[in-house]
Amino acid sequence: MSARSLWRGITAQFSTKSLVLIPIAVGINLIGGTLSSTLKLPLFLDMIGTTVIACLSGPWVAALCGLLTNVFLALVANPVYLPYALSSVLCGLVIGYMVKAGLFKRIWGVVLVWLACALVNTVTASLITVLVYGGATGVNGTSVLTAALVVAVKNIVISVLSSSMLENLIDKGITVLIAYVIVRRIPKRFLSQYALDGSEDQADLDDLDEDEDEDGHEAAGASSQESSSQPVKVDIGAEADRGSSPGTPADLGCDHTQGSER
Amino acid sequence: MPGPESNGIPDSPLARMHPMAKIVGVCSLGLATLVWPDFTLGLGIIVMLFIAAALARVLRPFSGVMLGFGIPVTLMLLFIQGCYSPRNTKVILDLRFAELGLEGSLYAAKIVVTLLVFLGSFYLTNKTTYMGRLVAALTQIGVPSKIGYLILASLNVVPQMQRRIAIIEQSQHARGLETGGGLISRARAFLPLLGPVVLSSLTDSQERGMTLETRGFGIRGVRQTSYLEVVWRRSDTVMTILFTVFLVLALMLACLSRAGMITLAIQWGGRA
Numbered sequence: 001m002s003a004r005s006l007w008r009g010i011t012a013q014f015s016t017k018s019l020v021l022i023p024i025a026v027g028i029n030l031i032g033g034t035l036s037s038t039l040k041l042p043l044f045l046d047m048i049g050t051t052v053i054a055c056l057s058g059p060w061v062a063a064l065c066g067l068l069t070n071v072f073l074a075l076v077a078n079p080v081y082l083p084y085a086l087s088s089v090l091c092g093l094v095i096g097y098m099v100k101a102g103l104f105k106r107i108w109g110v111v112l113v114w115l116a117c118a119l120v121n122t123v124t125a126s127l128i129t130v131l132v133y134g135g136a137t138g139v140n141g142t143s144v145l146t147a148a149l150v151v152a153v154k155n156i157v158i159s160v161l162s163s164s165m166l167e168n169l170i171d172k173g174i175t176v177l178i179a180y181v182i183v184r185r186i187p188k189r190f191l192s193q194y195a196l197d198g199s200e201d202q203a204d205l206d207d208l209d210e211d212e213d214e215d216g217h218e219a220a221g222a223s224s225q226e227s228s229s230q231p232v233k234v235d236i237g238a239e240a241d242r243g244s245s246p247g248t249p250a251d252l253g254c255d256h257t258q259g260s261e262r
Numbered sequence: 263m264p265g266p267e268s269n270g271i272p273d274s275p276l277a278r279m280h281p282m283a284k285i286v287g288v289c290s291l292g293l294a295t296l297v298w299p300d301f302t303l304g305l306g307i308i309v310m311l312f313i314a315a316a317l318a319r320v321l322r323p324f325s326g327v328m329l330g331f332g333i334p335v336t337l338m339l340l341f342i343q344g345c346y347s348p349r350n351t352k353v354i355l356d357l358r359f360a361e362l363g364l365e366g367s368l369y370a371a372k373i374v375v376t377l378l379v380f381l382g383s384f385y386l387t388n389k390t391t392y393m394g395r396l397v398a399a400l401t402q403i404g405v406p407s408k409i410g411y412l413i414l415a416s417l418n419v420v421p422q423m424q425r426r427i428a429i430i431e432q433s434q435h436a437r438g439l440e441t442g443g444g445l446i447s448r449a450r451a452f453l454p455l456l457g458p459v460v461l462s463s464l465t466d467s468q469e470r471g472m473t474l475e476t477r478g479f480g481i482r483g484v485r486q487t488s489y490l491e492v493v494w495r496r497s498d499t500v501m502t503i504l505f506t507v508f509l510v511l512a513l514m515l516a517c518l519s520r521a522g523m524i525t526l527a528i529q530w531g532g533r534a
């Protein structure tokens with residue numbers, strides 16, 4: 001009986017609205033990856049869309065989104081990414097359920113989401129790298145790091161794990177932070193159509209968003225691309241500034257990681 | 263759903279093949295390489311794949327992908343597994359800082375060959391199949407049409423978002439956003455570029471959802487028809503049977519050789 005109700009809950013997440021969001025989220029994932037490579041950042045940032053959709057439509061939609069992202073990457077970029085679909089799916093589920101538990105409303109919750117996501121990704125991705133590829137895929141800089149660590153510690157599993165952990169902590173930290181900022185930017189009129197335990201979320205977003213509400217409407221209503229991007233951009237800048245000034249843990253974490261990359 | 267992919271595929275026997283037959287091929291070739299005790303079968307299959315790529319007139323991009331992936335991964339794995347695999351006993355090459363072991367090298371070769379077979383056959387399938395045909399074939403065998411929509415829509419959304427992000431990049435440039443310089447300033451440029459794309463795409467999706475609903479996307483209990491007809495021909499049946507027989511043969515031979523009843527492969531001095 002409980003299994004049936006769980007199944008019903010899962011299928012209820014897949015409304016047409018959510019289904020239409022999935023390609024968009026897959027696009028956001030890929031755009032994040034493309035942008036970080038055009039800006040020459042040493043990161044993937046390919047889970048922003050999954051995190052955003054986990055906040056909008058729930059864990060199972062996010063899992064499907066992660067799966068499709070990797071299938072798409074395998075189709076257009078490199079089939080090497082296909083096995084990593086497993087870690088994307090698990091991450092989507094973990095983020096989705098943590099958001100459902102209300103962790104995305106407070107800063108410490110966001111930090112928890114970040115750590116859990118980085119942990120899940122580290123473990124599954126390293127297992128895949130070791131079991132499927134024997135230690136290195138050769139598609140990014142992590143393989144070089146792994147090779148260097150193998151020379152140092154002479155153990156393949158440990159070096160894969162630690163290089164993957166370093167990479168994931170930085171990458172997922174920034175991903176979750178960006179997704180958090182984006183989710184708070186989304187106008188609540190838009191959010192309200194996705195029923196993710198609606199009332200509590202709405203109340204919370206109300207008091208978070210009250211001052212930027214008008215801008216959100218303006219962005220949603222404006223038809224031309226240029227005019228709609230202007231107020232949003234200003235908002236995000238203001239948000240980032242305001243967010244960093246009290247020195248919240250998430251921002252400290254981000255500053256720290258960015259410093260360490262340099 | 264006509265897209266840019268429909269133009270780029272040269273006509274060839276491989277392109278005319280039924281997409282499902284190709285998928286069966288990918289699985290059977292890959293699994294056969296996986297169960298085979300060493301890398302010789304995979305090497306043969308890779309040569310066959312190159313010939314198939316030449317027949318399908320995609321040899322140039324195909325060899326680009328195979329070499330571009332194959333060479334770095336071979337070097338990496340030879341280094342990691344060859345020098346530091348725990349099962350190394352026999353040393354075949356003494357580098358000054360490490361010793362290249364036979365067993366690890368064989369293991370690395372096996373992995374590389376398996377990966378290349380999967381990658382190559384997948385890439386060939388992908389390059390010679392128009393995505394619309396693949397999705398039509400998938401819905402034919404009973405995959406829900408919503409999944410088909412998701413695949414096609416993802417393929418369409420991404421180029422669209424890329425065009426949009428180019429526009430946003432220009433307009434943010436015009437407002438004085440710096441996208442060059444040090445790492446911090448590049449990282450700071452990330453959000454002003456990503457934010458507008460995400461938000462405008464989200465509002466876009468709302469319209470998409472309504473459009474789809476008015477066309478009966480969410481209707482239950484009705485079998486949707488497809489614009490594209492994919493015909494299953496006799497040659498597809500033949501190819502599918504050939505692939506299956508090949509896989510079964512490879513499985514049997516691999517089992518027999520594991521059990522020690524026959525010796526297939528060259529004895530390399532140690533089991534890989």
